[in-house]
Amino acid sequence: MSGDLATMDQEQHSPVRPGRTWFSKFRRNYFGTPISSAISILLIALVVATGPAVLRWLVLDATFTGTAAACRENGGPCWAFIGAKLNLILFGAYPDEQLWRPVLFLSTVAAIGVYGYMFPRRQTKVLLAWLLSLLLGMALMRGGFLGLAPVDNARWGGLPVTIIVTIAGLAGAFPLGVLLMLGSASKNIAIQIPCKAYIDVVRGIPAITLVFMTFAIIPLLTPQEFIADKLLRASTGLMLLTAAYFAEALRGALEALPKGQDEAGKSLGFRYWKRQRLIILPQVIGNSLQPIANISIAFVKNTSLLIIIGLFDLLGAARSSLFDGDWQGFYRELYLFVGAIYLVICLFMDAYVTSMERERKERISR
Template sequence: MTASLRVWRERLFAGPVSSVVTALIVAAIVAIGWPLLRWAVLDATFSGATRNDCTGGGACWVFVRARFGQFMYGLYPIDQRWRIDLFAVIALVWVALLFVRSLPYRAWVGLGALVILPPLGVWLLGGGFGLQPVETRQWGGLTLTIFLAVYAGLIAVPLGILLALGRQSRLPAVRLISIIFIEFWRGVPIIAVIFLASLLLPLIMPAGADVDRLARAVIGLAFVISAYMAEAVRGGLQALPTGQHEAAKALGLSYWKSTGFIVLPQALRISLPAMTNEFIALFKNTTLVLVVSILDLLGIAQASLADPNWVGMNMEAYAFTGLVYWLICFALSRWSKSLETAGGAPRGH
């Protein structure tokens, strides 16, 4: 018996009670997993074009195949979807380069990604400057879900860092403003923020002034998540040993230099798991934009169920969207774990 099998045996069958609990868990997994496996795979229908092709008693994945384009792109014009694909390839390749440790000027490559990719994505998706304009009401599906999460995160992370530093500031005014901002946005439900930003904000804006409803949703999400990001970063700042601050002072570094080069990098490594959790929460909370008729992945799934040709496909629609959300969230958590392990995150004493 190998060492790993011996460890698992000791964990799962350490005694009579542990053995009974293990047996009950295995029985529950079999009782639930086998019917699910039959429905999702063994008895499912994968090929076809219409509901009439689904003759088995399992899942009708033909529905997902028929609606796959809408699940991914929403109502984005079919002849313009290449723009989304192009940006996805550029972004993935650029981000993949950051994982090459031997890459020269890797920090500059990362800075270039932060400076170039966001406006490039807005241009490719929205059009203009030589590209056919596509209104944001035509955006949808997984594309819109990722757009909301990424662009809200790009605002929330730096804002959260500034708020965390502000809450630790010795300046009473800065500290008070940071505390009020954080506590206010933490106390407001995200769904209320999205609703107010999308429906009531235009009523109080000056005549003729208008902000795209998608932009309003992004800003609303960013403000709420930035408050939680601030608390995550503050936890990292408080976990740092006091010796780090004292060493920076001994070197004669100014506040901004000691914070930027010594304190903040270590605090962010400590805060990375908590920050990743907040980003995962942000990704899942993007589904709330459905209340203002912005059709993200879940919204497109629900809208697809209204098609009379596919009535009754609720299980397939929600199973597919749930699987997509789970895969992305799981990938984010594993990525965070790998960064934490590779970075050797320091621990507070």
């Protein structure tokens, strides 16, 4: 009897083998059902069949240094083209001697993103940091103070423009989306109908049309001395579009919220805006994190539309690098490189929101 008790005690206190735990999770996630097993086997077969050829084309047959003539002679992918045009792809026509300014801005944004991912509880401070990074980026890119040489925004381009438009557009779209959501759920017809009409109409307009309309119509409605520059007008167009999608995503979460939440706030004597701020909106936003992430990712990809109004975002600046006659024809390498950058940004945004969602669930479970 004592031997059995000793054995049980040893089993209870013996550490769990991480390899066995990892393998069980892997088997459960990818081979837990016949359908998931079949899909996993097909994907593995696809990787085995195409992987060696893709690896050979990407790496073994590639030219990493040299001239365009050497790339054409070798016949494989020309990653030397990316190295030769890297500054133009990432920063557009920004002066080479001032590139430390956009680099500093991008480094700041990356640091804030990593901090927000690692500490999801501190999103209020992180949100303020995002807004300050936007002001810092605009100031650094523009210059004209503290001895910084002024740089016209016509020379801005590449990744900094994509990041600036994304932060500015999302910072404006989300509050507007919240107001539209509250307006569409209002019992006041004078507020409800315009908000619903805005959401339905704007969501039915293609993004490229709305960006062009915003860019072309704002100068007609604004006095000449108050006309905003291209960057602000482009951010406004994408902001108006994204706000409608935010409003619809939030409205779904609002309708799923039990009505007793609002009634409990009324019983405590809270007025409308206090109920929204303390009770309703935290739950609505928390339950909408994944749709918010999806809309934000779509916003990042929609910044590629800025080229139609003469702004060279990441994709526009990359395409301009093909105008060099010596390097023409290497578009596959270019689009793979730019696509990888967009993929990293979008994957990080998804992981960022997932960390917030995980922290929220842990807080509720306590």
